[in-house]
Amino acid sequence: MARISAGIATSHVPLIGVAIDQNRGHEPYFKPILAAYDWTRHWISRPENKPDVVILVYNDHASAFDMNIIPTFAIGCAERFAPADEGWGPRPVPMVENHAPLAWHIAQSLILDDFDMTIINKMDVDHGLTVPLSAVFGQPDAWPTRVIPLAVNVVTYPVPSGNRCWLLGEAIARAVESFDEDLTVQIWGTGGMSHQLQGKRAGLINQAWDQRFLDDMVADPARLRAIPHIEYLRETGSxxxxxxxxxxxxxxLGPNVRELHRAYHVPASNTALGHLVLEKTS
Known part of the structure; x- marks a missing residue:
């Protein structure tokens, strides 16, 4: 039986990829940004913590999808995915190798569980997916785990509610646990934290709101499920x-988790960088 053992939450700031790709992690600006992941890189390198598969939840930034097709939830089921060209050439990172049998199993399970998933058999993956991999795994010749891309529309309204996202996570856990292969699976949630890229509030960062969100990932996740879209917009930017x-x-991850690691740093570009590692305890 496959099982989800842990979860990682992290920003996917493009600048993290720039620092890693250009070997600039020693520079004063970049050093504390990459240091946020030092603990995680050591932790995940230990054999008992290494995942066979990562389900990586991210959002596409107009690389695979545009205004013509806007899936709310999409799962990649192809054998592999190439890094996207976001206007300055693809990042110099490895191909993303999928665990296609598990991805297809999850897709079927979610659809039969009343989630209308879009199945993607060909797409390139942008910084939303590749930057978290680089932050945690560095610059390997090949990613040391299989990766199932799960894309969420958080770019064009309407976007899914926090509660709907939580329920999807529960359904993913049921799907994984019903897969008849001995696999250790991690699930990563990416994006955020507070930031706005345009308009009069460009550069907005709300550290107090972000820190409470990090607290309540463990202490009061029920509150997070109920946060309305307007609060995210008002308090954390577009x-x-x-x-x-x-x-x-x-x-x-289920009701009970243990926080293994937390990092928060401002600024990372014009964004607040947040990072959590959570272990499933039941």
Missing amino acids: EGIEMVMWLIMRGA
Whole structure:
């Protein structure tokens, strides 16, 4: 039986990828940004913590989808996915190798569980997916785990509610547990934290709100499920809504978790960088 053992939440700031790709992690600006992941890199390198598969929840930034097709939830079921060209060439990172049998199983299970998933058999994956992999695994010749991409629309309204994302996480956990292969699976929720990229509030960062969100990932996840979209927009900026993707990860871990690691750093570009590692305890 496959099992979900842990969850990782992290921002997917493009600048993290720039620092890693250009070997600039020693520079004063980048050093504390990459240091946020030092603990996690050591933890995940230990054999008992290494996942066979990562279900990576992210949002596409107009690389695979545009205004013509806007899936609310999409799962990648192809054998592999190439890094996307986001306007300055693809990142120099490995191909993403999927666990296609598990991805297809999850897709079927979710659809029969009344989630209308979009199945994607061809797409490139952008920084939303590759930056978290680089932050945790560095610059390997091949990613040391299989990766199932799960894309969420948090770019164009309407976007899914936090509660719907939580329920999807619970359904993913049921799907994984019904897969008849001995696999250790992690689920990662990416995006956020507070930031706004345009308009009069460009550069907005709400550290107090972010820190409470990090607290309540463990202490009061029920509160997070009920946060309305307007609160994300008002308190965390237009792009802060990405944090609903963290709730897919959190819902998949079940009611009881233990916080293993937390990091928070401002600024990372014009964004607040948040990072959590949670262990499933029941």
